[in-house]
Amino acid sequence: MAITLTYNATTLTLPEQLDWSDELSWQPVVAQTEYSSTGALMIDTWVKQAGRPITLVGSQDRAWISRANSITLQAWASIAGAELALVLRGQTYTVAFDHSRTPAFDSRPINIIVNQRDGDVDGDDWHVPTIKFLAL
Numbered sequence: 001m002a003i004t005l006t007y008n009a010t011t012l013t014l015p016e017q018l019d020w021s022d023e024l025s026w027q028p029v030v031a032q033t034e035y036s037s038t039g040a041l042m043i044d045t046w047v048k049q050a051g052r053p054i055t056l057v058g059s060q061d062r063a064w065i066s067r068a069n070s071i072t073l074q075a076w077a078s079i080a081g082a083e084l085a086l087v088l089r090g091q092t093y094t095v096a097f098d099h100s101r102t103p104a105f106d107s108r109p110i111n112i113i114v115n116q117r118d119g120d121v122d123g124d125d126w127h128v129p130t131i132k133f134l135a136l
Helices: 067-077
Strands: 003-007 010-014 029-035 041-047 052-057 084-088 091-097 105-109 126-135
Antiparallel strands (some): 052 126, 084 091, 105 126
């Protein structure tokens, strides 16, 4: 199933093999406990309305993106307050880059690119991405 990210009517298709590394580590329920003056346990629970982390991670052997797409994602991550539409596993999320976990976007050349001169770098070079979002 395709993973897409859209900002201002521009859509990037991301590799389907990106790992949603924190998919099952987030809990929407929060609880706070304290004891009353009588010693009774009081539990206050609520459900978070937003803020689910969505971290998409590639690796050296799969889920690469082009350097050109890396440059686009870096530009989008540099726009304060940008809201994007992420389609992941058939569900659409409104997301923002999570700048509380820096860097919110990271892209590194795959290891097979060695001894590359500056003039050899182009938009078709492959990169391993890490993209950190918060669902709004």
